[in-house]
Amino acid sequence: MVNRHxxxxxxxxxxxxxxxxxxxxxxxxxxxxIVNYGDRYGPPGADDAQLDRRMKLYPAVEDDLYQxxxxxxxxxARRFGYCFLLDDGQDKLWYSETGFSxxxxxxxxxxxxxxxxxxxxxxxxxPPAWAREAVVYQIFPDRFANGDPKNDPPGTRPWGERPTSRxxxxxxxxxxxxxxDYLGELGINCLYLTPIFRAPSNHKYDTExxxxxxxxxxxxRTARALVEACHAKGIRVVLDAVFNHCGxxxxxxxxxxxxxxxxxxxxxxxxxxxxxxxxxxxxxETFATGVWSMPKLRTDHPAVREYLIGAAELWTRELGIDGxxxxxxxxxxxxxxxxxxxxxxxxxxxxxxxxxxWHEASAFLQxxxxxAVMNYxxxxxxxxxxxxxxxxxxxFVEALNRQRMWYRESVxxxxxxxxxxxxxxxxxxxxxxxxxxxKLATVFQFTTIGAxxxxxxxxxxxxxxxxxxxxxxxxWDPEEWDQELLTHYKRLIRLRxxxxxxxxxxxVDLVVEEETGLYAFARVDGSEYALVCLNTGxxxxxxxxxxxxxxxxxxxxxxxxxRPGILAFQTPSRESxxxxxxxxxxxxxxxxxxxxxxxxxxxxxxxxxxxxx
Ligand code: CA
Numbered sequence: 075m076v077n078r079h080x081x082x083x084x085x086x087x088x089x090x091x092x093x094x095x096x097x098x099x100x101x102x103x104x105x106x107x108i109v110n111y112g113d114r115y116g117p118p119g120a121d122d123a124q125l126d127r128r129m130k131l132y133p134a135v136e137d138d139l140y141q142x143x144x145x146x147x148x149x150x151a152r153r154f155g156y157c158f159l160l161d162d163g164q165d166k167l168w169y170s171e172t173g174f175s176x177x178x179x180x181x182x183x184x185x186x187x188x189x190x191x192x193x194x195x196x197x198x199x200x201p202p203a204w205a206r207e208a209v210v211y212q213i214f215p216d217r218f219a220n221g222d223p224k225n226d227p228p229g230t231r232p233w234g235e236r237p238t239s240r241x242x243x244x245x246x247x248x249x250x251x252x253x254x255d256y257l258g259e260l261g262i263n264c265l266y267l268t269p270i271f272r273a274p275s276n277h278k279y280d281t282e283x284x285x286x287x288x289x290x291x292x293x294x295r296t297a298r299a300l301v302e303a304c305h306a307k308g309i310r311v312v313l314d315a316v317f318n319h320c321g322x323x324x325x326x327x328x329x330x331x332x333x334x335x336x337x338x339x340x341x342x343x344x345x346x347x348x349x350x351x352x353x354x355x356x357x358x359e360t361f362a363t364g365v366w367s368m369p370k371l372r373t374d375h376p377a378v379r380e381y382l383i384g385a386a387e388l389w390t391r392e393l394g395i396d397g398x399x400x401x402x403x404x405x406x407x408x409x410x411x412x413x414x415x416x417x418x419x420x421x422x423x424x425x426x427x428x429x430x431x432w433h434e435a436s437a438f439l440q441x442x443x444x445x446a447v448m449n450y451x452x453x454x455x456x457x458x459x460x461x462x463x464x465x466x467x468x469x470f471v472e473a474l475n476r477q478r479m480w481y482r483e484s485v486x487x488x489x490x491x492x493x494x495x496x497x498x499x500x501x502x503x504x505x506x507x508x509x510x511x512x513k514l515a516t517v518f519q520f521t522t523i524g525a526x527x528x529x530x531x532x533x534x535x536x537x538x539x540x541x542x543x544x545x546x547x548x549x550w551d552p553e554e555w556d557q558e559l560l561t562h563y564k565r566l567i568r569l570r571x572x573x574x575x576x577x578x579x580x581x582v583d584l585v586v587e588e589e590t591g592l593y594a595f596a597r598v599d600g601s602e603y604a605l606v607c608l609n610t611g612x613x614x615x616x617x618x619x620x621x622x623x624x625x626x627x628x629x630x631x632x633x634x635x636x637r638p639g640i641l642a643f644q645t646p647s648r649e650s651x652x653x654x655x656x657x658x659x660x661x662x663x664x665x666x667x668x669x670x671x672x673x674x675x676x677x678x679x680x681x682x683x684x685x686x687x
Contacts, residue, residue: 076160076167077103078174082188086482087195088146093154096479097131097143097169105163107131107143114155114189123155123184131158132630135475135583142479154190155183199441202397202424204310205488206577209567210527211262214496215291216242216276217547218530219249227290234549239542242276247292247300253550258307260533260560261567264525265304266399268496269314270297273321277496277545279314279361279401280321280368284385294392301393310396312426313389317382317410318402319361319368322352326381327369342378343369361402373410383414390421399448403429404438411443428490434477439485446488449524451477453492459610460515461504467593467610471586478523478581487577491524493532496545500529500538507537510666513562513645514608517668520566521597521606523581533563562645569643573672575599584625590615592663594622598631605639605671609663617661617669639673 077100084096097107112125131143147154157170157179170179172186179186220226220233226244233243247270257265269278272286287297301311320327326339334340334349343350344359351357352366361368371378386398398418400406411427418425429435429444433451438444452474459470478486493501493515505511512532520526530536531548535556538544549555570576579599585592591611597604605622609615645668654661663669 076162076165078167080104080158080160080169080174082158082169083142083479084482085188085190087193088483089148090195091148091150091152091193092195093147093149093190093193094483095131095145095147095156096134097158098140098479099143099160101136101139101141103162104141104143104160106161107145108159108161109145109147109156110159111147111149111154111156113149113151114153114184114187114191115151116184122182123187125155125157125183125187130630134580135478137472137476137479138469142475152193154193155187156190157183157187196441198419198423200484201445201488202426204396204424205426205428205445206484206525207571207574208264208310208426208488208490208525209262209570210264210266210312210490210525211257211260212266212268212492212495212527212529213250214245214268214277214530214545215247215250215270216245217545218245219253219548219550220244220246221248221250221252222246222292225290225292234547237276237542237545237547240276241542242290243547244290245547246290247287247296251296251300251303254303254307254309257309259564261564261571262528263308263571264310264312264396266312267314269316269401271316274323275321279316280319280323281316282321282323283325284320284382285388297393301395305394310426311393312397312399312428313393313395314401315382315386315398316401317371317373317386318405319370322367322369324369342372342375344372370405373407379410379413383410383417386414387417387421390418390425394422396422396424397426397428400427400429400444403444403447404431404433404435408438408443411438415443426488428488434480436480439481446481446485446490446525448495448527449489449491452489452524453494453498456493456515456518457498457501457504460511460518461501461506466588467591468586468588471583471593475583486523487525489524490527491519491522492527492529493519494529494544495527496529497541498544499540500536500544501532502535503537503539503544509535509556509559510646513559514610514666514668516563516566517606517643517645517670518608520570521576521604521670522595525577526566526570528563533560535559565643569670573602573604573642575602575604575672579604582626582629582631584622584629587615592617594625596626596631601674603639603673604642605673606668607663607670608668609665612665614665614667615663616658617663639671641669642672643670644668 079100083098088094110125114123116122131145134142134144160167168175170186171188227242230244231241270291272283272288273280304311330337330340331350346357356366359370427445429447431447435447459465502512538546575597579597583595585594592615594607
């Protein structure tokens, strides 16, 4: 009997005439799913929907409990009626909006089938096209490079000293300009800067003036020069929007401190009583409990909204930036982000709007607020699996897959896949200093769905524990760099950017082996595919082409992935590990090794011999 736990998880437009449907079934239950669909209105004269088209859904991913089946329906009419036929190999079961039935849903069909009344797809509701092709590099300006000692704040510490939460090192925008050649050679194409507006702290998340660049970083002229120089190198620039809260010195807050309820800004904050009481025992809402130097802003207040969005609009226009990262984005009023999106996109229709979110965030990702998020839930899994080794490969992949089904495909592809950031331990440190684990994690990061993201310095082996230790100064003496790691990063960035399959392709898991730790998956995009093999275990693994071929066939990829490609990437290098078993000729992946093949369709039969077999 077919299990009746199937549920339609999502249905959303993915083009002018295309509707994507995602069906969630009990794992291991269903052999095939066919969707019957058609115009929800019948042809002229008919009094019912016809549902005369049929299409097989494909099994996209599995988690511990469920299998997710996905399909893209296409209709000129843009008005869809549909129902599913589930088949477990013995029995069949119909599934429509009215529930399950052994026979075809009763007439009139328009009443019983699922309906998507009309597709209102718009490019404006999607992340900008470039977002999925981004390779992001995050800079914490005080720590990247000091290009102008004249603007150093008082008490600036010697470059490279271990940071405390209060230390300043004099890094600035000129320092970034001075090192753009480094970033160009690295190959990144998107630069994200943590806040640059006037604020007393080194991190500048306590904004004092939203309309002024912090003088320790430079001025409007330096900021414009930085953006122009980045654009000349094909690098886009994303700035940090800190709108959930302001700094203690923000003039409207100070006015409210002075005048209490008589201040026109009193209602900009959540204040209990008639006067503000500051300090640890403060009587207003703050960013996180007890952080009284960061009062929370009432982003549902029209004047607050006008002021902050006006500032963001101004900077988007004045500097010509390419997007905003929204600090504590999920605690700001949704209507604030809706207006923000409309107005920022009016200035720059390609602006990326990416939220900070440490949890599932689909409420903000429906196309009217944020384009995507910094993928912290993904980071947690990578840290536990690759870094701390607290999770086996199956649990890791199942948890990843559950996360991937949270969002629309275009959103998942634009999310920033971070291994580390200014808010968490350096990934090499999370790996206990074991570089091979960092390298393996980065191969996954650069080949899976989502935009890879580098926190400055991780690419040259910078280490550090939780904040403030993760915010150490970037060393500029190449003698201090891990050159081998840097080369590894450069090769991965080139791989990602040269093959569009990584930014655009579907991802299909082929092998997840608890016993050996082998994780192999395919990325498929029209005529191109990539086969990615990661040995996450402690012993060498022999790669077996037959297993890949069988898995690919089971997942509806036919012979696509079984066709061999060109070995495009491997770690450790061929020289150091000898990638082939001299006896069988089969490819061997050493412990923590990874290999990526790229192939195109159609491949000729004789090239089969060149594959990983
Ligand atoms: Ca400086």
